[in-house]
Amino acid sequence: MFLAVPSFPRSFPHLFPGQDKLRCLIPCAIDQDPYFRMTRDAAPRLGFTKPALIESLFFPALQGETGKMSASDANSAIYVTDSRKDIKDKVNKYAFSGGQDSIENHRKYGANLEVDIPFKYLSFFLEDDEELEHIRREYGSGRMLTGEIKKRLVEVLSEMVERHQAARALVTDEMVDSFMAVRPLPNMFR
Template sequence: MSEENKEPVSVEQAQDVADQSVVNPWEVTGIVDYGKLIERFGSTPIDDALIARFEKVTGKPAHIWIRRGLFFSHRDLNEVLDKVEQGKPFYLYTGRGPSSDALHFGHLVPFVFTKYLQDAFNVPLVIQMTDDEKFLWKNITLEDCARYTRENAKDIIAIGFDINKTFIFSNLEYVGTMYPNILRIQKCVTGNQVSGIFGFGGSDNIGKHSFPAIQAAPSFSNSFPHIFGDRVDIPCLIPCAIDQDPYFRMTRDVAPRLGYLKPALVHSKFFPALQGYQTKMSASSTDSAVFLTDTREQIKTKINQAFSGGRDTAELQRQFGANLEVDVPYRYLTFFLEDDEKLKDIGDKYASGKMLTGEVKKILIDLLVDMVQRHQEARAAVTEDIVTAFLTPRKLAF
């Protein structure tokens, strides 16, 4: 069945995906069945054949997050690979909703993967800072939103993006350039449709109702005239967590009516909160995540308190082993431990009882401390002038 012929999925309909889980752009709770989520959202799983084609087209090994199934679903990734084989351009688009001074490890996932894609395909990238969204949804002043944008941009830049191929933009500053496309999108979507897709009600402020069009606009290349001119024939690929998919289902529905190309997407699974899969990481809750500003002692404390799938005692752990599916430290290792053989060895020993919970947590602590220290060093080198340069509309290498 084609995507267009599938039953539309609203936020409310997505809430019964598995075990009363809730999946929408603002809330993720419960243990998510990703297979059922693919079925409900109408996306396509990333299979071995697509991974093999990806490697053939790029000439590079697939990222560990693709091979391990952490980026697990897509829309039209094959068509992007067709474009590459034909020597035709595309660009990347991802974003961040700045609501705190620092990012946590869950925020890193789409950006680290996006950098991999930028390097693999050698393409331009636009990064939307949705400071307007955070003002509408949270009790944050516009001044704080603007400050968070610049602070979060420093963390993003520290990941290593190429300034010659990367444009970071604040909606508060750049929305005027996108406004013609925002209007075109808004004219195509009724109030009933946006309420059905996103679950907005009569008590929600009108800014929430209009925001989806703002998040949709960067999907179209002529929203960036300083990069692409007035061209509308350049597709974009959007790496994001699957909870952001409702925005782009709406965008893909609107695109043909405007004579634009549908954006392609690649979806990640959710990075679990320290308390386990029943909770969501929050930038406003320092206990739910490891932040890039945390000290060694803070990281050690947080990981030692993280939800474990191990047994209550060492004796029981040796007898029965751990449940890897719910063990947060092990799940973190699947994201950040690059050595496949070492990860498998840890998983086998931990599940069989040959390794104790404390041993697994120690491995993770050392890994995260090293990552945070390297990130903090890179971030310290990002000056205000560098941030301004990334945020300045300009031509990119394209």
Template sequence: MFTKYLQDAFKVPLVIQLTDDEKCMWKNISVEESQRLARENAKDIIACGFDVTRTFIFSDFDYVGGAFYKNMVKVAKCVTYNKVVGIFGFTGEDHIGKVSFPPVQAVPSFPSSFPHLFNGKDHLRCLIPCAIDQDPYFRMTRDVAPRLGYHKPALIESSFFPALQGDTGKMSASDPNSAIYVTDSAKDIKDKINRYAFTGGQDTKEKQRLYGANLEVDIPVKYLSFFLEDDDELEHIKTEYGSGRMLTFDVKKRLTEILVEIVERHRRARAAVTDEVSSLNVWWMHLWP
């Protein structure tokens, strides 16, 4: 959603890398399952509404080769084994696929990796919106880029959503109640927020009116900080909830309304993404001016 905002605001070309090979090497799943998951990921990405005339989506399994692979080799020759171990913490028990992967994620930062899109435009600079766990890959990339005569990519790093159970918890696929999914129904979302979202509110209405809520630990407020677009309303909720004039029930109800609207909108958009539209060939054929 944030990346779509950037594309809409600046009318820029966007390259989206589906790292299906990374899934296969880091998870105990087959190549075929990794590819299936990538296709499902592509549907969710397309449902966000990117400009098809300015967007190029590719999977590593299908695309790596040619100029892309040449840049991979150039990057690989610049990073010693000791350095990659220091950056990523690989051990003697890790297979060599993990050690070889970082250049694959690095080279989409360089326009020359996509000559069919940016031929003769190697001067273009790359901005990467990503989560903080991807930072090591692009620190490595920024270190290597000048040695190859390329611009360093710039990053906008985002923090993770906290688990519903609180900042001390962790979202986990093994615990479906730790997160809100775009596949959740309205009832699922309401139940999860009401039952599992950790709050900083008091345990009785009387205490809440008297002492107010601890906003620093309150998960519904943290989620509203991400999803509630009206800053004035957000500040109003924080003031009223923190002072005790608003109850936990009311905050959870507002969060539920917002998340249900977002998820329902996404579900409708995703349902419109047919297998033909989600075929990466469609996104390869549409080139921006």
């Protein structure tokens, strides 16, 4: 039941003084759903407002939907500390493809986008919806090859990770201390 504690404003009296009836929106994945359903059942009996849930999708491991991202397997995910070369190597070597076993078959049958990890990652990270739809049509029909979609994914991920790394390099210990300080947020709910 420890997962339920952040669902209630009394858990954060320094943030929400006297605001015991605030509603909580919990973003969670399907594996956490049972805990928060129990929380919703118990909340009224404990005198609290039921929290609301919004469920998100699991982000698949590079090796495919049946795999799991794991800190013990550095090749199961792209990390914000990875270099452009690391990203390229991981995507090209480990990203499970829904493409066919030969160019001829791929041109004939197209890619299976339901299992293709590079396409799934692009659907999360590519900001241009028109480009994503173009990739869906071209790759799904076999006109675009696996190497092309992996190359585009490497570009998108590398740019994003490099932006993050540049921003992270600007963060000071003082900034972290200020952000983590216990403090009221007086104007949050007026």
